Amino acid sequence: MREPGFTADGTWVGASVKRKEDPRLLTGRARFVDDIHLPRMLHAQFVRSSVAAGEITSVDLSRVRDVPGVVAAFTAADLDLGDITAVLDRPRSEFVPTAMPVLARDRVRFVGEPIAIVLAEDAYAVEDGLEAAEVTYRAGTPVLSEEQALAPGAPLVHDEAADNVLLDVSMFATEGIDDIFADAPCVVSVRATTGRQNALPLETRGVVASWDARAGQLLVQTCTQVPHVVRTVLAGCLGRPENTVRVVVPDMGGGFGIKCVVGREEIAVAAASLRVGRPVKWIEDRKDALTASFLAREQRYQARAAFDEAGRILALDADVLCDMGAYSCYPFSAGIEPLMASAEMPGVYRVPAYRVRGRAITTNKAPTAPYRGVSRPQYVMVMERLFERAARELGLGPVEIRRRNLITTFPYTGVNGITYDPGSYLESLNLAERVLTEEGWYERQRELAGQGRFLGIGYSCFNERTGYGSDAFAKRRMAVVPGFDISEIRMDTSGTVVATTGTMSHGQSHETTMAQIVADRLGLDLDHVFIQQGDTDRVAYGWGTFASRSITIGGSAVGLAAGRLGDKLLHIGAHLLRTRPDNVELSGGRVRKCDDHTRSLSYVDIAEVAYLKAHLLPKDVDPGLTATASFDGIGDGTFSNASHGVVVELHAGTGQVEILRYACVEDCGVAINPQVVEGQARGGIAQGIAGALFEQVTYDEQGEPSAASFIDYKVPTACEIPDISIHHLETPSAFTGNGAKGVGEGGTIGAPAAVLNAVNDALRPTGVELDDTPITPERVLGALEVRWTTR
Amino acid sequence: MKPPPFGYHRARDVAGATALVAELGEDAKFLAGGQSLIPMMNFRLARPAHLVDIARLGELSFLRRDDDRLHVGALTTHHEVESAPDRSVRGFEVVREAMRWIGHLPIRTRGTAGGSLAHGDATAEWCLLAVLLDAEIVTASPRGSRVIPAGEAFLGFFTTLLEPDELIVEVVFPKPAPHAALTEFAERRGDFAIVAAAVDLDVAGGRVTGGRVVLGGVAPVPLRVPAAEALLGAGERADAELFAACGRAAAEAVDPPDGPGPGADYRRSLVRALVARACEEALAR
Amino acid sequence: MDDAVNDKVLLSLDVNGSEHEVLVEPRRTLADVLRHDLELTGTHIACEHGVCGACTVLVDGAPVRSCLMFAAQAEGRGVRTVESLGRGDELSDLQRAFTEHHALQCGFCTPGFLMLAEGFLAARPDASRAEIREAVSSNLCRCTGYQTIVDAIEDCAARRRAAERTRSA
Ligand SMILES: Cc1cc2nc3c(=O)[nH]c(=O)nc-3n(C[C@H](O)[C@H](O)[C@H](O)COP(=O)(O)OP(=O)(O)OC[C@H]3O[C@@H](n4cnc5c(N)ncnc54)[C@H](O)[C@@H]3O)c2cc1C
Ligand code: FES
Numbered sequence A: 001m002r003e004p005g006f007t008a009d010g011t012w013v014g015a016s017v018k019r020k021e022d023p024r025l026l027t028g029r030a031r032f033v034d035d036i037h038l039p040r041m042l043h044a045q046f047v048r049s050s051v052a053a054g055e056i057t058s059v060d061l062s063r064v065r066d067v068p069g070v071v072a073a074f075t076a077a078d079l080d081l082g083d084i085t086a087v088l089d090r091p092r093s094e095f096v097p098t099a100m101p102v103l104a105r106d107r108v109r110f111v112g113e114p115i116a117i118v119l120a121e122d123a124y125a126v127e128d129g130l131e132a133a134e135v136t137y138r139a140g141t142p143v144l145s146e147e148q149a150l151a152p153g154a155p156l157v158h159d160e161a162a163d164n165v166l167l168d169v170s171m172f173a174t175e176g177i178d179d180i181f182a183d184a185p186c187v188v189s190v191r192a193t194t195g196r197q198n199a200l201p202l203e204t205r206g207v208v209a210s211w212d213a214r215a216g217q218l219l220v221q222t223c224t225q226v227p228h229v230v231r232t233v234l235a236g237c238l239g240r241p242e243n244t245v246r247v248v249v250p251d252m253g254g255g256f257g258i259k260c261v262v263g264r265e266e267i268a269v270a271a272a273s274l275r276v277g278r279p280v281k282w283i284e285d286r287k288d289a290l291t292a293s294f295l296a297r298e299q300r301y302q303a304r305a306a307f308d309e310a311g312r313i314l315a316l317d318a319d320v321l322c323d324m325g326a327y328s329c330y331p332f333s334a335g336i337e338p339l340m341a342s343a344e345m346p347g348v349y350r351v352p353a354y355r356v357r358g359r360a361i362t363t364n365k366a367p368t369a370p371y372r373g374v375s376r377p378q379y380v381m382v383m384e385r386l387f388e389r390a391a392r393e394l395g396l397g398p399v400e401i402r403r404r405n406l407i408t409t410f411p412y413t414g415v416n417g418i419t420y421d422p423g424s425y426l427e428s429l430n431l432a433e434r435v436l437t438e439e440g441w442y443e444r445q446r447e448l449a450g451q452g453r454f455l456g457i458g459y460s461c462f463n464e465r466t467g468y469g470s471d472a473f474a475k476r477r478m479a480v481v482p483g484f485d486i487s488e489i490r491m492d493t494s495g496t497v498v499a500t501t502g503t504m505s506h507g508q509s510h511e512t513t514m515a516q517i518v519a520d521r522l523g524l525d526l527d528h529v530f531i532q533q534g535d536t537d538r539v540a541y542g543w544g545t546f547a548s549r550s551i552t553i554g555g556s557a558v559g560l561a562a563g564r565l566g567d568k569l570l571h572i573g574a575h576l577l578r579t580r581p582d583n584v585e586l587s588g589g590r591v592r593k594c595d596d597h598t599r600s601l602s603y604v605d606i607a608e609v610a611y612l613k614a615h616l617l618p619k620d621v622d623p624g625l626t627a628t629a630s631f632d633g634i635g636d637g638t639f640s641n642a643s644h645g646v647v648v649e650l651h652a653g654t655g656q657v658e659i660l661r662y663a664c665v666e667d668c669g670v671a672i673n674p675q676v677v678e679g680q681a682r683g684g685i686a687q688g689i690a691g692a693l694f695e696q697v698t699y700d701e702q703g704e705p706s707a708a709s710f711i712d713y714k715v716p717t718a719c720e721i722p723d724i725s726i727h728h729l730e731t732p733s734a735f736t737g738n739g740a741k742g743v744g745e746g747g748t749i750g751a752p753a754a755v756l757n758a759v760n761d762a763l764r765p766t767g768v769e770l771d772d773t774p775i776t777p778e779r780v781l782g783a784l785e786v787r788w789t790t791r
Numbered sequence B: 001m002k003p004p005p006f007g008y009h010r011a012r013d014v015a016g017a018t019a020l021v022a023e024l025g026e027d028a029k030f031l032a033g034g035q036s037l038i039p040m041m042n043f044r045l046a047r048p049a050h051l052v053d054i055a056r057l058g059e060l061s062f063l064r065r066d067d068d069r070l071h072v073g074a075l076t077t078h079h080e081v082e083s084a085p086d087r088s089v090r091g092f093e094v095v096r097e098a099m100r101w102i103g104h105l106p107i108r109t110r111g112t113a114g115g116s117l118a119h120g121d122a123t124a125e126w127c128l129l130a131v132l133l134d135a136e137i138v139t140a141s142p143r144g145s146r147v148i149p150a151g152e153a154f155l156g157f158f159t160t161l162l163e164p165d166e167l168i169v170e171v172v173f174p175k176p177a178p179h180a181a182l183t184e185f186a187e188r189r190g191d192f193a194i195v196a197a198a199v200d201l202d203v204a205g206g207r208v209t210g211g212r213v214v215l216g217g218v219a220p221v222p223l224r225v226p227a228a229e230a231l232l233g234a235g236e237r238a239d240a241e242l243f244a245a246c247g248r249a250a251a252e253a254v255d256p257p258d259g260p261g262p263g264a265d266y267r268r269s270l271v272r273a274l275v276a277r278a279c280e281e282a283l284a285r
Numbered sequence C: 001m002d003d004a005v006n007d008k009v010l011l012s013l014d015v016n017g018s019e020h021e022v023l024v025e026p027r028r029t030l031a032d033v034l035r036h037d038l039e040l041t042g043t044h045i046a047c048e049h050g051v052c053g054a055c056t057v058l059v060d061g062a063p064v065r066s067c068l069m070f071a072a073q074a075e076g077r078g079v080r081t082v083e084s085l086g087r088g089d090e091l092s093d094l095q096r097a098f099t100e101h102h103a104l105q106c107g108f109c110t111p112g113f114l115m116l117a118e119g120f121l122a123a124r125p126d127a128s129r130a131e132i133r134e135a136v137s138s139n140l141c142r143c144t145g146y147q148t149i150v151d152a153i154e155d156c157a158a159r160r161r162a163a164e165r166t167r168s169a
């Protein structure tokens, strides 16, 4: 009954079993939101603002309603919905809550902001309708940069946020830090900016809303990472009890964070559907997804670090400013990026003194949401640049200076008050270096330098905090605090198990990996285990999938629930086998007597008693085979870690950065399914490379976004992303039910730093250093040509 | 991103196609592979009232040699040219090799030579090749047929000499160009070039006795660069030094746009590198 | 708007070997007709301007973007979609290679890559890894980083060649 995928010691956990998700995805039988067809369904799109800042002076939809096929069109006034407001439990001096209306009322704050919703019989007619809308504006002056936002007397994006600042926190400020900088033998600084990016799941956002008259429920089928959160907000905005809303998530084509916030379009579509009494579908088109959805990552760092002569870091001082765009996302708020950066910037290093100021500003650009890694790709990049720069100043090797500063004894409580569980920081760096050394890249670099070619080698070391529990999120002072997860497990009369999870897989393979956990706990074949997710009526309240929390927290809950179900099976089995409870065990889908393996009962036998012959159950056991468990993150969570080593060549004629070698040494504790872990790492690294070298959304002076198509927004292809070798280390987590650490974001976190360091290593002969991303060929060539012209 | 409405008509022959477009008026367009027109319609940047689908005009899909000349039918796809056997493109390898720069395989299986020329993108490989090799663009319209020299075909940004009801029938490359090459650079595989450079060298006894240099991405139309060509006409030794000088001359001669996206200086640098590279590749053929 | 222009046309399409008749506006793309009129929702849409390749299908055996083709243009041609791969519950060799190599995560891009590879390998059974990578660069995947997609296609091609050799031996 066990398959080849099984590990040698007979467990599912640790085996690269084929995914349960795959057959339907490979045959076209999966069901994504846009695959849903309902009778009488209408198609929605949005009239969107064409100006970045201004007052709406009129909205005339009368011609829209005359377009053939158009059924209805509504403005904010027509639908009269509550606002979406993300709140932090912080004083107003630190955080200013701002409301995001579902449809813009009298003011618009970015190009693409939804103003009206149009419903039509098909997806073509609805676009004809949009063209007939007439909106007039009194355009204001848009605020589009840090300079413009913070200038005295700048126009305000939100009247309540004076200075256009939504969050301003100063943290840690170790006593005497100024003296440390004054006395230190070596002080280096980095100013870096990172480009505004789009998380860009290949499936855009979408929703189908319909009224289920029999259940008296609004059914909202949507691709969200956080179904329960969407239900809560929907019910709030619509002013109806939560039990009358059901959110169901079908198959989902990626999310990467953009789908873990509540979008205003979902709410408008639901309201419009209720209004017209027909199902309504909205599928975001790519143009809107690129310009009017949630973006991320536009940050500016001004950081300095003090070092002693031996290259040991003495202090870190950083000013972090994040351009969060026009609105605060729900539930995380505009504080998400600066708070993450401020709290965690010291990372894997022993930083004795730390001071940080983190700010979120609001501008007339599309709003932002968490995106895979949230600030960590940026602050890791800045930290790693600081170390490289110090190494140059002190004449140390870039790897050596890191070795002298990495945390090596655990648990370690940092200057930022976070306690790090054991990891393999030093070991992973050493291994990454060894891989590149043994392959001869350093020799190759010397060789090519002789020919006037530019080869560079770069590293990054980082950790990834995962499994944030309620306590950890409470430290962020969110008004709603995510953290725990609940799992309910049920065995039916055929001996098949269904376990629910409040997490929401959208590519991460949870239907497989969580089933592996359950199968082991119950001694069951994987084919008999099913994971159920993404239905607020069938799954207990859960926080969805983000922040690499699914396996650590969701997986732990599932494991605990399975354990409880196992106890019940043992209890009943022992009773039916007429033996002591401690003389039975679970294996191969049976309860066996320990002292006599020939005596056993199959789960089907036990299920039959539990459901169909309940009179045979022990007196202290309830009928049925169900169990429930919850799990919450422990302490500060658990930290996976990795080191990346990269080799690049810069091409002199074009400035092209070619990645010749990419090695990733990762440690995520127990890998439930190594192939899935590698997939997460590779995919994450690809996104990190995209941010380092290719992708950016810019705006012209009017606030018009530059990239409305894939021609301009340069998602890299197979020719730009290199093959990546993955090397596993394993430091099991003591804080999760299965020894696993989260692994969803690491690749993305480490890649920009490693690539940037490699590029700068290659640029060494030019004396130019590039600290801003994306590093386009144009900028590389500029750097290379500086050298030519100054010669 | 759904296209606006239009009337769909399928042409049976060349005369019928042009007559129909003439009759339907200004807002009627030919539809060939659709790889330029349909994306623009999906963005609603183009809104023809009528499309006359010419894809069934099988007689316009061919690759033919007559003596020295290479004839490419307007409906021949990029992919058909890319997969052409050696003998049919002998002396014109540059045409076949240039195809791999056009987008990606699924674009090339639909997009056509005629559509590319009619679309008139200044970085389009077909437009550069036509200007480089002095091609003749043969057209048909209700007023008869005519031959447009490629050098005169491109008037400005996506604007050609074609009348709305004028159909490209074929493009004719008049004489072999054994030492020609096209190269380009884009940030990402398959993208339209930031800068494309095509050169055609006359080589004799290790010396370059004449040549042509055509650039895309530096002007609204494919641009010949006489200043660079002059260097190639002086009978100098065919070596890296000459090619580098040619690249520099081309870079100095152009005045690329400095709009959004890659700046003028960068484009000029690319010209320098790519012209030199194209020369090397042309010589190596 | 000119009403004559909105007239629907009756199309007869050969999809996966069977004939289908649909009455649609001429502006309907092949992608939309496949997905919404024929309910073959395996073909996906993720850009509608020809770059992502999620909508890739085979037309007369060649991979094309079905978002850049009107259904009317497909009349008289043979269209193949992901639903034609494999038989019933049995995966094709290419699909098996994808699952074995973990060449899909969210799976949204997968039908496009499968049809791209199917068309590409039919024409180029001997393609090198570099050539396969180049072909794979036709489509976008945001999850995998592409390496395992290249692995899967390369492996499938190698197995097909091996099978071919034993057949002819
Ligand atoms: C993602 C993507 C990437 C691309 N990359 C490149 C690239 O790198 N380089 C490149 O050159 N192109 C590129 N293209 C465009 C592609 O090459 C097109 O195929 C080509 O530009 C137009 O050919 P078509 O047959 O598709 O023409 P269509 O799109 O059908 O028509 C284009 C225009 O030409 C007119 N027309 C078509 N045929 C004729 C004719 N015989 N006579 C008169 N007028 C005619 C049409 O009315 C229309 O105005 C790309 C396209 C896409 C979608
Ligand atoms: S949807 Fe057709 S290429 Fe993207």
Ligand code: FES
Residues within 6 Å of the ligand: A202, A253, A254, A507, C103, C104, C105, C106, C107, C108, C109, C110, C140, C141, C142, C143, C144
């Ligand atoms: S697997 Fe998600 S986009 Fe490719």
